[in-house]
Amino acid sequence: MNFRWDPALILGIDLGGTKILAGVVDREGRILSRAKRSTPAAQGGPAIVTAIMECVRESVQTAGASLDQIAAAGLGSPGPLDADAGVILWSANLNVRDFPIGPELSQVLGCPVVVDNDVRVGGYAEYRLGAGREYKNVVFAFVGTGIGGCVVVDGVMVAGATRNAGELGHMVIKAGGPRCGCGSRGCVEAMAAKTAICRRIEKAARKGLPTMLAERIARKGRLKSRDLAEAVMAKDLVALNEVQRSAHYLGVGIGNLINVLGPEAVVIGGGIAQALGDHYVDMVRTSARTIAIADPGETIVVRRASLGDDAGFLGAALLARERFRPSEARYEIHSTST
Ligand SMILES: [Zn+2]
Incomplete structure (x- = not known):
């Protein structure tokens, strides 16, 4: 696959206490790839960012793309969060406190990153493309x-x-x-x-x-x-x-x-x-x-619900598209068709 002509690829990441899931999503909301890693939760923030990036690189490669084709990324994370700043305020499961995961990922990825609560991003995917x-x-x-x-x-x-x-x-x-x-x-x-x-x-x-x-x-x-x-x-x-x-x-x-x-x-x-x-x-x-x-x-x-484990990273990607590249979305919002 060659997406060189298509700048509209978005990355979705689902950061959980035990596993990280990442996938590349196109402008129609289709999932082009999936990758999975264990969360090094006991090792804290920097190790988590490293594991996320390994997972991201695999998902981008599987999609036949490269990191510079990713227009934006979304991350679903356990909270509580300061979503505007992209900061995990604290998480017992992830062993982090006041961790600016959004800005750190944005720097490594070279694109804007939106961070939201893991459950909300899952719900958002079900709302836009799943059972809701x-x-x-x-x-x-x-x-x-x-x-x-x-x-x-x-x-x-x-x-x-x-x-x-x-x-x-x-x-x-x-x-x-x-x-x-x-x-x-x-x-x-x-x-x-x-x-x-x-x-x-x-x-x-x-x-x-x-x-x-x-x-x-x-x-x-x-x-x-x-x-x-x-x-x-x-x-x-x-x-x-x-x-x-x-x-x-x-x-x-x-x-x-x-x-x-x-x-x-x-x-x-x-x-x-x-x-x-x-x-x-x-x-x-x-x-x-x-x-x-x-x-x-x-x-x-x-x-x-109909999306299973895909819901988290897919919803994060949809939120990122709507935040940073809204004019590109081609999926039918509120569609009644299947
Ligand atoms: Zn309670």
Whole structure:
């Protein structure tokens, strides 16, 4: 492939606590390449930039391009962030504080870089090109180790006055409930995320309830989403019960959001939804509908996210294009076609 005549290539980067994903995206929003590296999280900022650049070089090479053809880049990162300055304020997972990752990458790449929250960029890709593309009012919830989300109202992603809005995982749905990682109690995340599911499975195993997951937790100290999916497939009663409980509490949170916002659609993504599939989303929808008085006709669509692991770097690339090269975008925004 030869893109010498096409200056419109954008780079997307998804920086996670365990892995870095990067890809080159063209003006139509097509993914031309993907690359992956482990995040050297214990080694701090400079090592992370080095690993990102290795991943970037591989993705650019795979796309048949060179770095000087990249017009701009987007980075999705755990936060909290100062998005305007491109600075990660702190991240326990990445072992950094006040790290100016945007300016540093911009210098090495030789192009402008936009930095935004990892969950928001994933939601943005689903909104523009994934499961939310037919709608202008959408709630996105991503359920994995934690729960993140974002909200699009009238075609605009809500950032709020603090630019940190969308923390639907930290809505309190059980006052005085289990302690959450954020310091509060009874958040949706503390009731429904993978960490909560594992904690309750361990508790059930300690009580002597039989589960195939007890040995896995003891051996590895944690569970992967696919371990849960395997146990559900094997009709492990403890796993089935806890997955259903997670879907129920996420549904309570979603039902609350439906009542407040009245969206056209709710899109559920993240490792848990990806591994457990439509069965999980069906349970979330059922739970949400029991309290969604703002949806008497049950017309609000609740569906699974469609972009999987591509969502993060793709959304970062789309944001970068719209920030720095908006006239080049050729993908259909709000398209109802597939
Ligand atoms: Zn919380």
